[in-house]
Amino acid sequence: MNILGVESSCDETGVALVRAGPKQQIPELRxxxxxxxIDMHQAYGGVVPELASRDHIRRVLPLTRQVLADAGAQLSDIDVVAFTQGPGLAGALLVGAGVACSLGAALGKPVVGVHHLEGHLLSPFLSKDPPQFPFVALLVSGGHTQLMRVDDVASYELLGETIDDAAGEAFDKSAKLMGLGYPGGPALARLAEFGDAKAFDLPRPLLHSGNLDFSFAGLKTAVRTQLMKLANVCEQDKANLAASTQEAIVELLVRKSLAALKETGLKRLVVAGGVGANARLREMLNAECAKRQVRVHYPELSLCTDNGAMIALAAAMRLQRGIAKTSTDHTFNVLPRWPLHAA
Known part of the structure; x- marks a missing residue:
């Protein structure tokens, strides 16, 4: 069975073709x-929703043709069309949903709406070192920071989440305060390589809260305060503040992930979402989990950002288990706010 996946929830247009076999086999990315x-939104310092939607319209069909050509496949080879139904920007989601459902109608094939976060959560199954159920998942991106217990596809328990900003948002907002470019997270991480992570004593909100929730808004305020104290900010000051900021965010993510593993008794951790590509986060998690004999799994770096492969994969794994909510009438709606446990 060939599943075409379309992702258009924010500022990346992704299309992929995945082949699914029996349930015991991990689907294959063709x-x-x-x-x-990024280049389009840089001039505005962030994502402009209307521009994002218009660009998805321009890109999705050429990308679909490219994927089919790369896979050596034809439109007639597609058995199911999957699309990101939510959460995300409403206008952007409508582009992917409209194209996917139109294509499904033209081909006479069913369509499947996929939860964006479920795509991220399952994306490490396409890596060279795929995980096994059950595991703890750290979903960490520009819009979400959550810890989940994952027993199987569609069997998720929320363990903790951010009460304000997401980790990626903390990276981006701190970078903007420092006058760094867009996207801020990667820019801050690059600058942090030249700084001293102990130069500034930044807070770790909720580190000792006794639960698995996160908070990053106070950290952003602390970064602003430090910048105000520095009369003339030199490049080394910026590098030191970037390193200290990254260290605070990463320590919070690592310590809470370890607490989740201890609470659940599980020995496997999956890290997914854009922030999962951060080198310092991977370095610290690998070191701490090795001490505790915990296996850590990540998506391939090319699949850390939003992409069509994770959407096709999530649909494929639900189809394998007979739990996919397929539609054959090709009507659709999108869910800009959609909790994962309701998927």
Missing amino acids: AHALHSQ
Whole structure:
């Protein structure tokens, strides 16, 4: 069975083709293509929803043709069309949903709406070192920071989440305060390589809260306060503040993940979402989990950002288990706010 996946929830247009076999087999990624809108949004310092939607319209069909060509497949080879139904920007989601359902109607094939976070959560199954159920998942991106217990596809228990900003948002907002470029997270991480992570004593909110929730808004305020104290900010001061900021965010993510593993008694951790590509986060998690004999799994770096492969994969794994909510009338709606446990 061939599943075409379309992702258009924010500022990346992704299309992929995945082949699914029996339930015991991990679906195979045949081809995927991705277009990032970073260059377009840089002039505005962040994502402009209307521009994002218009760009998805321009990109999705050429990317679909590219994926089919790379996979050596034809439109007639597609058995199911999957799309990101939510959460995300409403206009952007409508582009992917409209194209996917139109294509499904034209081919006479069913369509499947996929939860964006479920795609991220399952994306490490396409890596060279796929996980096994059950595991603790750290979903960490620009819009979400959550810890989940995952027993199987569609069997998720929320253990903790951010009460304000997401980790990726903390990276981006701190970078903006420092005058760094867009996207801020990667820019801050690059600058942090030249700084001293102990130069500034930044807070770790909720580190000792006794639960698995996160908070990053206070950290952003602390970064602003430090910048105000520095009369003339030199490049080394910026590098030191970037390193200290990254260390605070990463320590919170690592310590809470370890607490979740201890609470559940599980020995496997999956890290997914854009922030999962952060080198310092991977370094610290690998070191701490090795001490505790815990296996850590990540998506391939090319699949950390939003992409069509994770959407096709999530649909494929639900189809394998007979729990996919397929539609054959090709009507659709999108869910900009959609909790994962309701998927």
